[in-house]
Amino acid sequence: MTSIELWNVSKSLGRTLALDGADLSFGPGLVALLGRNGAGKSTLLSIMAGLTAETSGDLHLNGSRLKKDRRPLRAAATFLPQDLRLDPATPAAAYVRYLLDLRKRPDDQLEPLLARFGLTEAATTPIGELSGGARQRVALAYACACDTPILLLDEPTQGLDPWERLTLMDYLAEAAADKLIVYSTHIISDVEAVAPRLVVLDRGQVLHDGPAGDLAAPLVHEVPVEDARGLVTGRDGLYKVRCILDGDPPESAKLVEPTLTDAYLALTR
Structure with a gap:
C-alpha cells in the first residue's frame, strides 16, 4: 500500500517559511488541500512529488525514510503544476504520448481518458488552437494516463466549466480507490462534492486535517x-x-x- 509521511517538515524560501512543521500521513484515497494564495499548498505538493527538498524534517515513502535521493518518490508520483507548459504546435494526443514516453509510462489509458475528458475530437488539433479549458483537460489527461500510485494536482479545476469539473471529480473519486490523490483548490464546492478528507493550510501551517464536516462551525x-x-x-x-x-x-x-x-x-x- 502506497503511503507518504511528513514528519515535522518545513521549507524556507528565502526569508519566507513556506511550510512550517507539517506532520501529515497519506495513504490511498482522495485528499483536498485548501488554503489561500501563499498558504504553502504548491510547496507541499512539490515536496511530496520529490521535486523540492525540505529545509528540515523527514519524508517517508512506504514506511522508509527518504534520503537525498528522491528518484523513488519521483517514479511513484505524478505532479501536475498549475502552469504545465504544452507545445502549441503539436497535436494534443501526440504531445501527451511524447510526455508519457519521456517518463517511460505506457499510453494504453490515453484514448479512454481523452474520451472521458471530452477530447476525442481535439486529439489531432494543435494544442495552441485549443481553448484554455481544453488545454487544461489535455494536461489532466497526461497526468492521469501516467497511472502512478501517487497523483498530485495543483489547482486542477482552473479553467474548467462546471460539467468539466464534475467529470474530473468523478474520475478522481473512482481512481482514489487504489491511488493516493491529493489536489489543491480554492473552490469549496470541489471539497464538499467528493473529498472525504480535507487539509487546510494557512501561512505554512496545518490548521485542519480530517473530514470537512469536522471543521468547527462558527456562529x-x-x-x-x-x-x-x-x-x-x-x-x-x-x-x-x-x-x-x-x-x-x-x-x-x-x-x-x-x-x-x-x-x-x-x-x-
Whole structure:
C-alpha cells in the first residue's frame, strides 16, 4: 500500500517559511488541500512529488525514510503544476504520448481518458488552437494516463466549466480507490462534492486535517447592510450581509446555518 509521511517538515524560501512543521500521513484515497494564495499548498505538493527538498524534517515513502535521493518518490508520483507548459504546435494526443514516453509510462489509458475528458475530437488539433479549458483537460489527461500510485494536482479545476469539473471529480473519486490523490483548490464546492478528507493550510501551517464536516462551525448571522460588513447577499429585493461577528450581534441580526465556506473563513481569518 502506497503511503507518504511528513514528519515535522518545513521549507524556507528565502526569508519566507513556506511550510512550517507539517506532520501529515497519506495513504490511498482522495485528499483536498485548501488554503489561500501563499498558504504553502504548491510547496507541499512539490515536496511530496520529490521535486523540492525540505529545509528540515523527514519524508517517508512506504514506511522508509527518504534520503537525498528522491528518484523513488519521483517514479511513484505524478505532479501536475498549475502552469504545465504544452507545445502549441503539436497535436494534443501526440504531445501527451511524447510526455508519457519521456517518463517511460505506457499510453494504453490515453484514448479512454481523452474520451472521458471530452477530447476525442481535439486529439489531432494543435494544442495552441485549443481553448484554455481544453488545454487544461489535455494536461489532466497526461497526468492521469501516467497511472502512478501517487497523483498530485495543483489547482486542477482552473479553467474548467462546471460539467468539466464534475467529470474530473468523478474520475478522481473512482481512481482514489487504489491511488493516493491529493489536489489543491480554492473552490469549496470541489471539497464538499467528493473529498472525504480535507487539509487546510494557512501561512505554512496545518490548521485542519480530517473530514470537512469536522471543521468547527462558527456562529453566522445575516444583518442589514447598514449594520455590518461582510458577504452581501440579495433575496426578495432585500440585501443583507452574511458575516461572522466578533462580540454580541446587533438586534437586527438573524442566526443562519453555517456552510463549509463559513467554517473555512472562520478558521483562517
